[in-house]
Amino acid sequence: MSRTRSEQAVWRREQLLDAALRVFADKGVDGATVKDVAQAAGVTPGLLYRYFDSKEAMVETLLSERGFLPRLRELRAGQDDSRPAPEVLAELLEAFDRLLADNAELMAVFFSSAQARGPLATLVSEGQRLIGDFLLERIDAGELRPHDTITAARTLFATVAVNRRLGTPINIAALVGLLFPEEG
Numbered sequence: 001m002s003r004t005r006s007e008q009a010v011w012r013r014e015q016l017l018d019a020a021l022r023v024f025a026d027k028g029v030d031g032a033t034v035k036d037v038a039q040a041a042g043v044t045p046g047l048l049y050r051y052f053d054s055k056e057a058m059v060e061t062l063l064s065e066r067g068f069l070p071r072l073r074e075l076r077a078g079q080d081d082s083r084p085a086p087e088v089l090a091e092l093l094e095a096f097d098r099l100l101a102d103n104a105e106l107m108a109v110f111f112s113s114a115q116a117r118g119p120l121a122t123l124v125s126e127g128q129r130l131i132g133d134f135l136l137e138r139i140d141a142g143e144l145r146p147h148d149t150i151t152a153a154r155t156l157f158a159t160v161a162v163n164r165r166l167g168t169p170i171n172i173a174a175l176v177g178l179l180f181p182e183e184g
Contacts (some may be wrong), residue, residue: 013051016041017066020058025105028112029059059109060123066106068099069127076130085138086176092131093172100164107130111165128153144180152179 003011012153020042023032034055038045052058062068131153138144156175159168163170 011123012043012047016043016051017058017062017116021062021105021109024059024112025108026135029055029109030112042177062106062109063123066103067110067123068096069123070098071095072127076134085135085143086173086180086182088133088134089156089176089180090172093156093176096157097160097164097170097172107161107165110161127157131156137162155179 016037020037023040024149026032026140027036034045034048037055039059041048052061058164072092072095075095128150132149135147135149135152139146139149145154156179159175160170160172
């Protein structure tokens with residue numbers, strides 16, 4: 001069955017992203033070139049530039065479309081706010097940890113482009129803001145004590161990510177309990 005031009009373009013774009021993911025995971029974002037990605041995809045650099053303006057655009061696309069942020073948005077949108085905050089946070093962080101475990105190449109790309117600037121910084125900030133907003137809602141509801149919600153979100157994400165990167169098991173419920181101990 002032949003594909004329409006539109007279907008062919010979507011297929012080619014995904015093929016290019018798959019190749020970029022492999023190359024960036026193998027060589028690091030800074031060590032890889034557009035030529036490397038094109039070669040891995042079996043296309044010319046010119047064709048690659050028809051889909052992406054730059055190597056940085058490929059990285060941004062990989063992280064924004066295949067990263068945790070789309071999943072975090074889904075989880076937040078479908079969240080049951082009647083459950084206790086630590087339970088919801090643990091669920092979100094477990095999903096984040098599973099995503100990292102299931103996507104080692106994507107995690108390698110994220111860590112190799114760890115100079116969080118430009119679009120990458122925007123993606124990281126949005127994820128932190130989503131969790132920070134959730135924490136702020138729970139502070140306003142009287143469930144959590146007042147605190148710096150963005151620092152808490154950074155701490156939670158960074159702890160899970162670094163432990164996953166190091167291959168160190170992490171008890172997410174204990175991590176959440178450190179930041180948000182049950183009031184007695």
